[in-house]
Amino acid sequence: MEQQAKKVERIRIYDVALAAGVSVATASKALNDTGRMTAETRERVKRAAVELGFRPNAMARGLQGKRSFTIGLLTNDTYGRFTLPLMAGISEALVDHGVSVFLCTIEDDPVLAKIHVDAMLDKQVDGIIASGKRIDRRLPVDLSHLPVPVVYAFTDGPDDSVRFVSDDAQGSREAVQWMAGLGRKRIVHVTGPASFASVKERADAYAGVVGADAEILHGKWSEAWGHDAVAQLWAGSGPHPDGIFCGNDQIARGVVDALRERGVDVPRDVSVVGFDNWEIVAAATRPPLTSVDMNLKTLGKEAGLTVLAMAEGKTVEPGIRKLPCQLVVRQSCGGAEAG
Amino acid sequence: MEQQAKKVERIRIYDVALAAGVSVATASKALNDTGRMTAETRERVKRAAVELGFRPNAMARGLQGKRSFTIGLLTNDTYGRFTLPLMAGISEALVDHGVSVFLCTIEDDPVLAKIHVDAMLDKQVDGIIASGKRIDRRLPVDLSHLPVPVVYAFTDGPDDSVRFVSDDAQGSREAVQWMAGLGRKRIVHVTGPASFASVKERADAYAGVVGADAEILHGKWSEAWGHDAVAQLWAGSGPHPDGIFCGNDQIARGVVDALRERGVDVPRDVSVVGFDNWEIVAAATRPPLTSVDMNLKTLGKEAGLTVLAMAEGKTVEPGIRKLPCQLVVRQSCGGAEAG
DNA sequence: CGAAAATGAGAAAACGTTTGCGCATTTGAG
DNA sequence: CTCAAATGCGCAAACGTTTTCTCATTTTCG
Numbered sequence: 001m002e003q004q005a006k007k008v009e010r011i012r013i014y015d016v017a018l019a020a021g022v023s024v025a026t027a028s029k030a031l032n033d034t035g036r037m038t039a040e041t042r043e044r045v046k047r048a049a050v051e052l053g054f055r056p057n058a059m060a061r062g063l064q065g066k067r068s069f070t071i072g073l074l075t076n077d078t079y080g081r082f083t084l085p086l087m088a089g090i091s092e093a094l095v096d097h098g099v100s101v102f103l104c105t106i107e108d109d110p111v112l113a114k115i116h117v118d119a120m121l122d123k124q125v126d127g128i129i130a131s132g133k134r135i136d137r138r139l140p141v142d143l144s145h146l147p148v149p150v151v152y153a154f155t156d157g158p159d160d161s162v163r164f165v166s167d168d169a170q171g172s173r174e175a176v177q178w179m180a181g182l183g184r185k186r187i188v189h190v191t192g193p194a195s196f197a198s199v200k201e202r203a204d205a206y207a208g209v210v211g212a213d214a215e216i217l218h219g220k221w222s223e224a225w226g227h228d229a230v231a232q233l234w235a236g237s238g239p240h241p242d243g244i245f246c247g248n249d250q251i252a253r254g255v256v257d258a259l260r261e262r263g264v265d266v267p268r269d270v271s272v273v274g275f276d277n278w279e280i281v282a283a284a285t286r287p288p289l290t291s292v293d294m295n296l297k298t299l300g301k302e303a304g305l306t307v308l309a310m311a312e313g314k315t316v317e318p319g320i321r322k323l324p325c326q327l328v329v330r331q332s333c334g335g336a337e338a339g
Numbered sequence: 340m341e342q343q344a345k346k347v348e349r350i351r352i353y354d355v356a357l358a359a360g361v362s363v364a365t366a367s368k369a370l371n372d373t374g375r376m377t378a379e380t381r382e383r384v385k386r387a388a389v390e391l392g393f394r395p396n397a398m399a400r401g402l403q404g405k406r407s408f409t410i411g412l413l414t415n416d417t418y419g420r421f422t423l424p425l426m427a428g429i430s431e432a433l434v435d436h437g438v439s440v441f442l443c444t445i446e447d448d449p450v451l452a453k454i455h456v457d458a459m460l461d462k463q464v465d466g467i468i469a470s471g472k473r474i475d476r477r478l479p480v481d482l483s484h485l486p487v488p489v490v491y492a493f494t495d496g497p498d499d500s501v502r503f504v505s506d507d508a509q510g511s512r513e514a515v516q517w518m519a520g521l522g523r524k525r526i527v528h529v530t531g532p533a534s535f536a537s538v539k540e541r542a543d544a545y546a547g548v549v550g551a552d553a554e555i556l557h558g559k560w561s562e563a564w565g566h567d568a569v570a571q572l573w574a575g576s577g578p579h580p581d582g583i584f585c586g587n588d589q590i591a592r593g594v595v596d597a598l599r600e601r602g603v604d605v606p607r608d609v610s611v612v613g614f615d616n617w618e619i620v621a622a623a624t625r626p627p628l629t630s631v632d633m634n635l636k637t638l639g640k641e642a643g644l645t646v647l648a649m650a651e652g653k654t655v656e657p658g659i660r661k662l663p664c665q666l667v668v669r670q671s672c673g674g675a676e677a678g
Numbered sequence: 679c680g681a682a683a684a685t686g687a688g689a690a691a692a693c694g695t696t697t698g699c700g701c702a703t704t705t706g707a708g
Numbered sequence: 709c710t711c712a713a714a715t716g717c718g719c720a721a722a723c724g725t726t727t728t729c730t731c732a733t734t735t736t737c738g
Contacts, residue, residue, distance in 0.1 A: 010486065012694060023718045028696055035697085037716055058462040059402040060694035063723045068398065070462065079618075080423040088417065088444060095451070100458050103442040105427060112434070119439050123397045123409065147349065223623045250623065257596075279418075280619065284562045284589065351724060362688045367726055374727090376686055399724035402693045 011054045020048040031056075062124055071307060072102045072120035074113070075155075076140070077133035081278065082154055082296060086131055089300025097308060099126070106139070113141035121146065127307035131155050135165050136197030149310035153303040154296065160318045162310075164303045166294035168198050168275075171325025172205035175273045175292050176245055178327055180209065182335050184243030184271050188215040190229040190255060191247025199247060202275065206245055221247070226254020234262060242270055249274035249281040249291055256285050256332060267334040277328045287331035299323050350393045359387040370395075401463055410646060411441045411459035413452070414494075415479070416472040420617065421493055421635060425470055428639025436647060438465070445478070452480035460486065466646035470494050474504050475536030488649035492642040493635065499657045501649075503642045505633035507537050507614075510664025511544035514584055514612040514631050517666055519548070521674050523582035523610050527554040529568040529594060530586025538586060541614065545584055560586070565593020573601060581609055588613035588620040588630055595624050595671060606673040616667045626670035638662050 017027035022045060029035025030045035031054075048054075062068040073090060075083040083105075091101055102125065104116040120128060127148050130139050132155030143150045144158050152163040179187055189206045192199045199218070207214040217232065219225035226246065234240055246252035252274030256266050266272055266287060274282055277293035302323065310316050329335060356366035361384060368374030369384035370393075387393075401407040412429060416422040422444075430440055441464065443455040459467060466487050469478050471494030482489045483497050491502040518526055528545045531538045538557070546553040556571065558564035565585065573579055585591035591613030595605050605611055605626060613621055616632035641662065649655050668674060 013696095014694080024695085025697075025719075026717055029717090032696080035717085036714090041716080055457060055461050057402070057694050059398050059407065060723090061696075062398040063396070063402050063694080063725085064696050065723055066696075069458075078423075078427065080419045084417075084419040084423070087442065091442075091444060095454060095458070098458060098461075100441045100443070100455075100462060102439045103426065103430075104439070105430060115434060116439075118394060119408075119434070119437060122394050122437075123439060253623075284592075352726095353724080363725085364689075364727080365687055368687090371726080374687085375684090380686080396724050399693090400726075402695085402724080403726045404693055405726075 010057070011052045013054065013056065016045065016049045016052055016054045019052060020045040067126045067311060068124040069097070069099045070102065070123060070125050071099055071304070071311075072104060072117075072125045072128045073131060074104050074106065074116065074120075074128060074139060074141075074143075075131040075133075076106055076108050077131065078105055078107050079133075082133050083131055085296035086129075086153055086300035086303070089297035089302075090129060090304035091300075092297070093301040093304040094308060099304075099308065106141070108140050110140040113139060117141055117143070117146070121148070126311035127151070129153055129303050129307055130157065134196065134198075149307055151303050151307045151310070153299055162306060162316055162318050163320045164299050164306075165320060165322055166296070166299060167322035167324050168201045168292075168294075169205035169208075170322075171275070171292040171294065171327070172202040172245070173209055174325070174327045175275070175290075176206050176209040176243075178290075178329075178335070179243040179245065179271045179273060179333060182271060182333060186213065186239060186241045187243035187245060188217065188233065188241045189245045189247070190217045190219070190226065190233075190251055192218065192221045192251070194218045202247060215241075219251075221250060223250050223254035223257070226251040226256075227258040228254075230255050230258035230262065234264075240264075240270075244270060244272045246272065246274050249276045249278045249285075249289055252289050252291070252332070253281050253285045256287070256289070260286065266332055271333040273327075273333060282328075282330065285332065290330045290333040290335075291328050293326045293328045295323055295326055349396070350391045352393065352395065355384065355388045355391055355393045358391060359384040406465045406650060407463040408436070408438045409441065409462060409464050410438055410643070410650075411443060411456075411464045411467045412470060413443050413445065413455065413459075413467060413478060413480075413482075414470040414472075415445055415447050416470065417444055417446050418472075421472050422470055424635035425468075425492055425639035425642070428636035428641075429468060429643035430639075431636070432640040432643040433647060438643075438647065445480070447479050449479040452478060456480060456482070456485070465650035466490070468492055468642050468646055469496065473535065473537075488646055490642050490646045490649070492638055501645060501655055501657050502659045503638050503645075504659060504661055505635070505638060506661035506663050507540045507631075507633075508544035508547075509661075510614070510631040510633065510666070511541040511584070512548055513664070513666045514614070514629075515545050515548040515582075517629075517668075517674065518582040518584065518610045518612060518672060521610060521672060525552065525578060525580045526582035526584060527556065527572065527580040528584045528586070529556045529558070529565065529572075529590055531557065531560045531590070533557045541586060554580075558590075560589060562589050562593035562596070565590040565595075566597040567593075569594055569597035569601065573603075579603075579609075583609060583611045585611065585613050588615045588617045588624075588628055591628050591630065591671070592620050592624045595626070595628070599625070605671055610672040612666075612672060621667075621669065624671065629669045629672040629674075630667055632665045632667045634662055634665055 013027050017024045027045050030042040077083040106113040128150045131153045138156045157163050203216050217229050274289040274291035277291040282289040282291045352366050356363045366384050369381040414422040445452040467489045470492045477495045496502050542555050556568050613628040613630035616630040621628040621630045
């Protein structure tokens with residue numbers, strides 16, 4: 001026996017109209033709650049549709065000039081670290097509206113990007129969400145003169161565009177204040193390369209809280225750098241930090257591991273906070289990391305609803321929308337309720 | 340200035356026909372390399388299309404009864420660990436054919452699954468790829484009587500379905516043989532819960548290579564379990580293993596960390612191999628893990644091409660297709676070319 | 679040179695919806 | 709009662725392609 005598409009006849013609105021004893025036009029209007037007709041007629045058509053299991057053909061509907069109930073998500077985040085939570089939020093927000101999402105991963109390849117954007121446009125997407133892995137970099141394609149609305153989520157875009165990003169400054173402040181609230185007096189910041197905008201934003205926020213005592217160490221986004229940073233910090237003879245705010249979870253994990261290897265107890269002697277709340281890293285660290293979550297799912301939800309609103313013709317003010325981060329408390333800081 | 344969709348007039352085939360001085364019918368045939376006409380005419384039409392930047396409206400084309408150049412990827416792997424590489428492969432294989440992919444994440448929720456499947460069918464997808472995070476579990480939705488072809492990738496499916504999985508047995512054998520080839524005599528296997536089919540397959544393959552000396556420890560899929568397993572293994576007074584084949588990379592990382600903490604040198608004293616080749620874990624381990632890669636991208640590519648072939652009416656034999664795994668050598672075993 | 683075959687190209691139908699408009703019929707007001 | 713307004717519903721066009729059929733013209737062959 002072979003595997004092949006079975007030709008199941010799909011129910012068309014024509015069949016529904018026939019069953020309900022009305023014209024196709026009336027059936028359409030009944031189902032869409034438009035037009036004029038008796039409540040009884042409308043009801044009868046709807047019942048027939050349900051009974052027959054009618055599902056409108058999205059192609060025909062889309063062709064007719066209205067929406068396609070489809071949007072495109074473009075990203076250069078091949079690994080999906082940032083895009084997947086975003087996607088989850090977008091999808092969750094839009095499934096209620098009957099909208100499906102094309103996911104296109106372009107790996108910083110302008111040619112591939114153009115191909116995918118063109119394919120999306122061919123398919124008449126109602127809008128496009130551009131996304132990435134860095135807030136200060138753009139996708140390798142110009143989306144500014146497309147016939148459909150575009151919003152940018154977790155990636156940079158033109159000045160007159162609609163952009164969604166996380167409020168890293170607020171998240172950072174909460175993280176540092178949390179440690180301060182736990183009695184930490186000497187908090188340092190170990191973070192990524194200074195060339196990243198988010199590094200600067202987080203570092204500035206950190207410095208804003210700790211004031212003149214600020215000490216910022218830049219390195220790679222890796223566990224190894226976390227290790228090295230601890231080595232540096234503990235090399236001097238001066239007082240050691242009692243709180244370390246890290247630029248991401250990988251650095252934080254490196255820091256925690258290095259501290260343990262040195263016999264420094266986390267969180268008793270030193271509090272550590274990460275950034276990203278990357279479950280796989282944060283939860284596997286010993287002890288599990290307290291970390292700043294960027295609420296990417298919520299960000300995706302907002303971006304999805306916004307692009308949809310734009311597709312429906314509503315005007316949206318351009319500009320940057322910062323959505324709050326949230327401190328997720330685990331055990332690397334103390335202060336955990338259970339722990 | 341406000342952000343809104345600019346109404347850019349899209350070029351229709353009508354415009355191309357006009358520009359080339361032919362009828363719409365001829366234009367269509369020219370562009371699709373069908374029908375009869377002078378080479379010169381065909382060329383003229385094509386040139387006009389390029390000059391005007393004509394892109395066919397996929398909705399109109401799809402409505403016309405042919406393919407929609409769209410497929411759906413359904414997964415319950417919310418985290419994307421397995422689905423994203425798969426997706427990358429699918430996308431890479433199908434972009435050349437002008438096919439776009441709807442990604443739908445359903446979290447073991449049958450209702451959500453049905454909604455997404457229905458949405459896909461409404462949008463006339465040419466086929467569906469079902470995918471998951473476990474090879475021995477099915478998605479919470481019945482895909483067996485759909486009007487479009489379905490293939491299963493990295494998830495279980497009905498007996499008469501087309502399924503793609505990785506050849507874990509072969510991968511496991513290669514891993515164990517690699518350690519044996521490096522002179523390891525006492526290789527144990529630390530893996531996940533016995534209830535997983537992939538655990539059994541990997542364990543059986545391991546046992547097949549090491550023979551009567553097989554020692555298999557089951558636990559969770561976590562770093563913590565890797566730690567505990569080492570504790571167990573080093574607790575006895577008998578000879579310690581000199582090779583540890585782990586059921587996944589997280590366990591392997593736990594094992595390597597525990598060994599280091601115990602002063603056992605990896606890879607000098609003990610070789611460790613992981614499974615999954617999850618970059619983020621494998622590369623961050625000290626030393627980086629040699630690990631079995633399931634080639635999910637290739638798997639996705641195959642699945643994509645297959646579902647496409649089925650959509651084009653080609654018949655495909657049902658059954659399980661096992662694709663080979665590949666040992667990725669890093670430093671946790673010795674034997675790395677660059678050290 | 680004449681008839682059959684091959685060739686080049688266009689007209690029109692079809693795909694499944696939505697929607698503007700028109701036409702009866704009913705309702706309401708004076 | 710009469711006439712205007714409101715109501716209920718259907719006709720047909722439209723969306724942008726592809727495809728079948730037809731027809732005129734050219735080529736081929738005996």
